[in-house]
Amino acid sequence: DTGVSQDPRHKITKRGxxxxxxxxxxxxxxxxxxxxxxxxxxPEFLTYFQNEAQLEKSRLLSDRFxxxxxxxxxxxxxxQRTEQGDSAMYxxxxxxxxxxxxxxxxxxxxxxx
Amino acid sequence: GENVEQHPSxxxxxxxxxxxxxxxxxxxxxxxxxxxxxxLGKRPQLIIxxxxxxxxxxxxxxxxxxxxxxxHFSLHITExxxxxxxxxxxxxxxxxxxxxxxxxxxxxxxxxxx
Numbered sequence: 350d351t352g353v354s355q356d357p358r359h360k361i362t363k364r365g366x367x368x369x370x371x372x373x374x375x376x377x378x379x380x381x382x383x384x385x386x387x388x389x390x391x392p393e394f395l396t397y398f399q400n401e402a403q404l405e406k407s408r409l410l411s412d413r414f415x416x417x418x419x420x421x422x423x424x425x426x427x428x429q430r431t432e433q434g435d436s437a438m439y440x441x442x443x444x445x446x447x448x449x450x451x452x453x454x455x456x457x458x459x460x461x462x
Numbered sequence: 463g464e465n466v467e468q469h470p471s472x473x474x475x476x477x478x479x480x481x482x483x484x485x486x487x488x489x490x491x492x493x494x495x496x497x498x499x500x501x502l503g504k505r506p507q508l509i510i511x512x513x514x515x516x517x518x519x520x521x522x523x524x525x526x527x528x529x530x531x532x533x534h535f536s537l538h539i540t541e542x543x544x545x546x547x548x549x550x551x552x553x554x555x556x557x558x559x560x561x562x563x564x565x566x567x568x569x570x571x572x573x574x575x576x
Binding site: 353380382384389390391392393394397404405407440444446447448449450451452453454455456 | 551
């Protein structure tokens with residue numbers, strides 16, 4: 350499968366714990382995006398990278414959230430001190446940057462108890 | 463910032479009929495408008511997109527039209543089939559440059575009755 354992949358697919362954690370998600374984009378795509386989707390809503394932008402540079406962060410991204418893309422390939426999204434309001438589907442997307450067509454991964458569903 | 467709204471929130475059609483889903487956007491600088499289909503428990507799938515220099519685009523049974531003056535765009539599905547049942551999201555962005563993030567609408571649930 351040469352599409353965007355995400356790991357894990359599901360994560361259940363207790364409030365206050367830290368969690369980390371991974372996204373592997375389509376290999377030739379230099380742009381990588383993180384979105385969050387809650388039930389009944391469209392995806393909301395969190396942050397994006399061009400190669401290893403983090404170019405934009407949403408105001409939704411509190412200080413407890415951090416994202417990295419150290420070698421310009423895969424990316425990680427870490428949430429520290431999770432809260433119940435962090436429960437959502439975290440989606441990753443990638444694009445070539447030439448035409449802005451963004452292709453999504455299957456998402457990581459986070460449940461904070 | 464950009465605000466994207468979808469109307470209606472649900473739509474039910476008879477198999478074989480056409481379906482039209484409308485979106486409005488607020489930022490006149492937006493120039494890229496994709497549509498995504500999301501089936502239950504699956505990833506959003508890009509089905510068609512349109513750029514601001516084009517008024518209409520077709521791909522088999524689906525088409526998208528754009529009215530820049532009114533700041534709205536629509537998805538048209540002809541000869542609907544039960545497998546078209548899903549949630550459809552419209553989005554807008556000012557990409558592909560620095561402002562390439564997508565702003566999504568809340569989605570519309572399309573049900574195609576067999």
